[in-house]
Amino acid sequence: MRQELLLEFFSEEIPAKLQQKAVLDAKETFVKILHSYGAEFREVNSFISPRRITIQVSFLIQKTRSLREEKRGPKISAPSSAINGFLNANGKDTSDLIERDGYYYLDLATEGLKTRELIGDMIEDFILKMPWSKSMRWYLEKEKTLSAFWVRPIRSILCIYDTEPLEIYIKSVGLTTCSYTFGHRFLSPGKIQVSDFEDYKRKLEENHVMLDYEKKKNCIDKEITKKAASIGLHMLYDIPLLEEVAGLVEWPFVHIGSIDEKFMKLPLAVLSTSMKVHQKYFTLTYAGSVISPFFGTVTNVPGTDVMYSGFDRVLRARLSDAAFFYKEDLDVTLEAFAQRLSNVVFHEKLGSIAQKVDRMMSIANTREEHRTIALCKADLLTQMVGEFPELQGLMGEIYAKAQGEDSRVCTAIKEHYEPVNTNSNLPYTITGARVSFFDKLDTLVGLLGVGLKPTGSRDPLALRRIAFSIVRLLCDFRENVLTDGTLSWYIETLIDAYSEQGIALEHNTIEIVCEFLIDRLKTYIMDKFDIDSEIVDSVIKSFRSLDFDYRKAIVKAQDLKRLIESENFQIIKEAYKRAIGLIERRFANLTVDSICSIQFENPYMMHLQNSISNQETNPRDISIAVKAAEAVLTACDNVLINDENVDIRLNNLRLIKRFVELVNENIGNLEEL
Amino acid sequence: MKSFQDIIFDLQKYWAAQGCVIMQPYDTEVGAGTSHYATTLKALGDEYWDVAFVQPCRRPKDGRYADNPNRTQYYYQYQVILKPAPANPQDLYLNSLKAIGFDLDAHDIRFVEDDWENPSLGAAGLGWEVWCDGMEITQYTYFQQIGGIACSVVPVEITYGLERIATFMQNVESHFDINWNGREDDKKLTYGDVLKRFEYEFSCYNFDVASVDMLLEHFNDYEKECQKLLAHNLVMPAYEYALKANHCFNLLEARGVISVTERAGYISKIRTLTKNCCQAWVESLEEEA
Numbered sequence: 021m022r023q024e025l026l027l028e029f030f031s032e033e034i035p036a037k038l039q040q041k042a043v044l045d046a047k048e049t050f051v052k053i054l055h056s057y058g059a060e061f062r063e064v065n066s067f068i069s070p071r072r073i074t075i076q077v078s079f080l081i082q083k084t085r086s087l088r089e090e091k092r093g094p095k096i097s098a099p100s101s102a103i104n105g106f107l108n109a110n111g112k113d114t115s116d117l118i119e120r121d122g123y124y125y126l127d128l129a130t131e132g133l134k135t136r137e138l139i140g141d142m143i144e145d146f147i148l149k150m151p152w153s154k155s156m157r158w159y160l161e162k163e164k165t166l167s168a169f170w171v172r173p174i175r176s177i178l179c180i181y182d183t184e185p186l187e188i189y190i191k192s193v194g195l196t197t198c199s200y201t202f203g204h205r206f207l208s209p210g211k212i213q214v215s216d217f218e219d220y221k222r223k224l225e226e227n228h229v230m231l232d233y234e235k236k237k238n239c240i241d242k243e244i245t246k247k248a249a250s251i252g253l254h255m256l257y258d259i260p261l262l263e264e265v266a267g268l269v270e271w272p273f274v275h276i277g278s279i280d281e282k283f284m285k286l287p288l289a290v291l292s293t294s295m296k297v298h299q300k301y302f303t304l305t306y307a308g309s310v311i312s313p314f315f316g317t318v319t320n321v322p323g324t325d326v327m328y329s330g331f332d333r334v335l336r337a338r339l340s341d342a343a344f345f346y347k348e349d350l351d352v353t354l355e356a357f358a359q360r361l362s363n364v365v366f367h368e369k370l371g372s373i374a375q376k377v378d379r380m381m382s383i384a385n386t387r388e389e390h391r392t393i394a395l396c397k398a399d400l401l402t403q404m405v406g407e408f409p410e411l412q413g414l415m416g417e418i419y420a421k422a423q424g425e426d427s428r429v430c431t432a433i434k435e436h437y438e439p440v441n442t443n444s445n446l447p448y449t450i451t452g453a454r455v456s457f458f459d460k461l462d463t464l465v466g467l468l469g470v471g472l473k474p475t476g477s478r479d480p481l482a483l484r485r486i487a488f489s490i491v492r493l494l495c496d497f498r499e500n501v502l503t504d505g506t507l508s509w510y511i512e513t514l515i516d517a518y519s520e521q522g523i524a525l526e527h528n529t530i531e532i533v534c535e536f537l538i539d540r541l542k543t544y545i546m547d548k549f550d551i552d553s554e555i556v557d558s559v560i561k562s563f564r565s566l567d568f569d570y571r572k573a574i575v576k577a578q579d580l581k582r583l584i585e586s587e588n589f590q591i592i593k594e595a596y597k598r599a600i601g602l603i604e605r606r607f608a609n610l611t612v613d614s615i616c617s618i619q620f621e622n623p624y625m626m627h628l629q630n631s632i633s634n635q636e637t638n639p640r641d642i643s644i645a646v647k648a649a650e651a652v653l654t655a656c657d658n659v660l661i662n663d664e665n666v667d668i669r670l671n672n673l674r675l676i677k678r679f680v681e682l683v684n685e686n687i688g689n690l691e692e693l
Numbered sequence: 694m695k696s697f698q699d700i701i702f703d704l705q706k707y708w709a710a711q712g713c714v715i716m717q718p719y720d721t722e723v724g725a726g727t728s729h730y731a732t733t734l735k736a737l738g739d740e741y742w743d744v745a746f747v748q749p750c751r752r753p754k755d756g757r758y759a760d761n762p763n764r765t766q767y768y769y770q771y772q773v774i775l776k777p778a779p780a781n782p783q784d785l786y787l788n789s790l791k792a793i794g795f796d797l798d799a800h801d802i803r804f805v806e807d808d809w810e811n812p813s814l815g816a817a818g819l820g821w822e823v824w825c826d827g828m829e830i831t832q833y834t835y836f837q838q839i840g841g842i843a844c845s846v847v848p849v850e851i852t853y854g855l856e857r858i859a860t861f862m863q864n865v866e867s868h869f870d871i872n873w874n875g876r877e878d879d880k881k882l883t884y885g886d887v888l889k890r891f892e893y894e895f896s897c898y899n900f901d902v903a904s905v906d907m908l909l910e911h912f913n914d915y916e917k918e919c920q921k922l923l924a925h926n927l928v929m930p931a932y933e934y935a936l937k938a939n940h941c942f943n944l945l946e947a948r949g950v951i952s953v954t955e956r957a958g959y960i961s962k963i964r965t966l967t968k969n970c971c972q973a974w975v976e977s978l979e980e981e982a
Contacts, residue, residue, distance in 0.1 A: 321800075
């Protein structure tokens with residue numbers, strides 16, 4: 021097509037896990053580069069397959085935009101060194117200087133350039149700027165030096181602009197751009213001449229390269245589903261696996277293989293994890309998620325019998341290992357594994373996992389909790405979890421069932437890791453939820469207590485995620501998790517348990533932990549309920565201590581958001597600010613036990629007293645709060661609050677202060693809103 | 694059917710034809726062909742170096758008393774280093790598979806990401822494991838740094854798992870069933886005939902009998918010797934002693950006498966030795982130049 025730019029960076033295999041991000045980065049990076057050259061174009065598209073990243077720019081105009089620019093330099097009286105510096109920096113000489121208003125100017129306008137002549141620089145820029153999370157250099161025979169960084173060595177670059185192939189030497193990778201590409205590594209290994217993107221795409225298809233990643237993914241999904249359905253099976257849907265296998269083939273061919281019957285006694289999770297992690301096979305099930313003795317796999321070339329028997333054989337070897345681990349693990353009780361937890365380091369500064377278990381015991385209550393805690397970490401020492409760390413918890417549950425534990429304990433063992441991620445499921449059982457809370461809180465208290473607070477975006481111990489999970493357990497679990505005391509009771513008890521083990525935490529650990537959790541609570545409320553940061557701040561500030569009811573904070577934040585959007589807000593805020601102004605700091609310690617017992621003679625103050633006691637009995641009713649606010653404002657306008665008589669003055673202030681307290685308790689701290 | 698030794702002969706001939714020096718195994722215990730000085734030291738510096746060799750590897754902890762069909766504490770790697778990596782190393786590799794008798798059209802060969810790192814060598818690189826019908830048969834790596842020093846000329850390392858390839862080609866399930874000499878009569882010798890007793894006895898030695906006190910002393914002696922040799926600017930002997938210390942550590946680990954915290958300390962000691970050797974090696978090359 022006319023005015024179309026087609027680039028293909030043909031390399032050795034790009035890791036499957038990097039492809040999805042790379043294809044987006046490629047587009048973004050190239051758009052930025054086009055802008056930086058003042059290029060005019062309609063659209064940039066990017067594509068990826070295991071051995072290539074392709075960029076297509078449509079309607080890339082032959083000339084770049086001309087730029088009008090005049091730049092002011094030093095004063096005419098400035099020393100010549102300054103003037104020369106100005107000239108050098110802009111690549112001009114004295115004859116270009118323009119004098120005006122006592123200053124030198126330079127005319128830096130540039131005429132539009134021929135796009136074709138800029139393409140080489142754009143390619144160099146792209147190679148330089150494309151952000152790979154992991155990249156490498158290789159040796160360039162022509163340059164006698166190492167290449168620029170790329171994910172794997174680039175072997176050729178296709179470049180066609182405005183239907184014409186361009187030959188440009190790209191120094192950073194020691195290659196001259198060309199008019200050909202290559203098809204499938206094994207099915208169509210030869211060179212393919214290309215004239216434009218349509219031609220390129222069509223010829224790649226003919227030569228067994230599916231350029232459209234989404235299409236390839238869907239194709240795999242559909243084919244496996246279809247083949248499985250034909251023998252009455254379902255594919256266990258697994259998007260990350262689907263994405264990975266799509267990134268491993270240039271053209272997908274699907275095969276259904278079989279699992280040796282003797283492995284079918286293994287738990288579903290074990291079979292499925294072993295097949296996925298080691299072999300990238302899909303699990304196939306009968307209706308009702310019952311595992312079947314079949315798997316789905318994807319190959320890069322059409323299958324052969326010898327290939328199929330290879331797949332079955334590799335799986336046999338893998339599953340023999342898994343079956344061996346399973347059998348060995350079942351020979352040992354979870355108690356026996358748990359006894360060896362003193363040899364497993366939890367953290368170098370915080371002792372062993374056995375010590376962690378002891379600390380969790382100190383905040384547990386029910387018998388079920390104690391039993392769960394005693395067993396929940398034991399599976400870390402099983403061979404199966406050693407091989408597949410992602411099965412932790414799940415193996416604990418399976419082995420606990422096998423040794424006849426109470427079913428609620430078994431479930432809680434699995435659940436005590438939940439929620440695993442920001443958005444994943446919470447535990448279902450109360451014991452699971454509480455033990456999960458104990459475990460996470462112990463980690464947070466210990467690590468923050470020895471000063472390992474994350475800095476900036478660096479959070480190698482994932483403390484923010486742990487704290488976020490705690491917030492979710494406290495806010496989202498259907499029951500109250502804190503049944504034995506407030507949050508700070510749990511923290512203090514853990515600190516005591518640490519100290520009994522001879523592990524000294526910083527003296528202000530409670531505050532550090534509370535503040536850290538509150539920080540996550542803030543994010544949680546902002547994101548989940550779409551509430552501004554200022555509103556959440558004012559709610560958090562309105563509590564008297566760092567240990568407050570998180571669920572109440574959520575309710576207040578939602579109420580306050582609604583209030584701010586209504587007309588009632590202004591009057592309450594005004595009254596609040598006037599009241600704060602009157603109380604000032606010197607009366608900050610003024611105590612208000614019961615406003616009802618105070619006797620007022622002034623009718624405005626009596627009215628205010630009534631309004632406020634009404635507010636006390638109906639704390640969440642905004643119309644009553646508005647009436648109280650009006651009464652505050654009227655009283656301030658008509659009464660000398662700071663009466664000469666000390667008793668009257670203090671009583672007036674007590675009443676005003678009570679209003680502030682009620683707003684704090686039920687609405688929020690409005691000082692900075 | 695291709696015998697175990699024929700696979701090796703074919704690889705030797707193939708890589709010799711590509712211009713490689715065919716070396717013989719290093720005679721000190723190593724955990725991988727990467728530890729041979731022909732890899733570690735020679736990968737540093739600018740000069741051209743294409744080499745191939747078989748390397749017996751010792752990983753004491755992997756022993757299974759010859760009970761496990763695919764896991765042993767002693768096995769063979771075929772190691773190729775091309776420095777600098779040419780423009781077509783993947784093709785050279787695939788052709789080597791053809792040369793040993795692989796029908797590439799009948800198999801599904803894939804390059805699956807597997808970046809490689811060896812903390813005790815301070816080495817890292819990017820590459821893949823090569824899969825043949827779902828089985829890893831080769832490790833393929835572009836070195837980026839060794840002994841903590843960035844490679845000035847990037848080599849490619851191709852490491853074939855010889856037993857894996859042989860079980861595959863001979864269609865047997867256990868390493869011990871591999872036909873070694875290719876005979877089918879009563880003089881046929883298998884991998885098991887050649888190595889099973891070795892495997893069993895060394896598993897016993899590694900796990901149950903090796904003298905801990907002696908090994909601890911050896912470790913310290915080797916460490917000191919390495920440092921002393923470096924002071925004399927004898928880099929290759931110094932490196933050999935770093936390898937010996939490393940093997941002592943591996944044996945101690947197999948004996949189960951090294952705790953988690955101690956482990957980190959040992960690894961750091963070994964890394965320092967290796968790093969110093971690599972540093973001294975690079976400096977000596979610079980002096981020559």
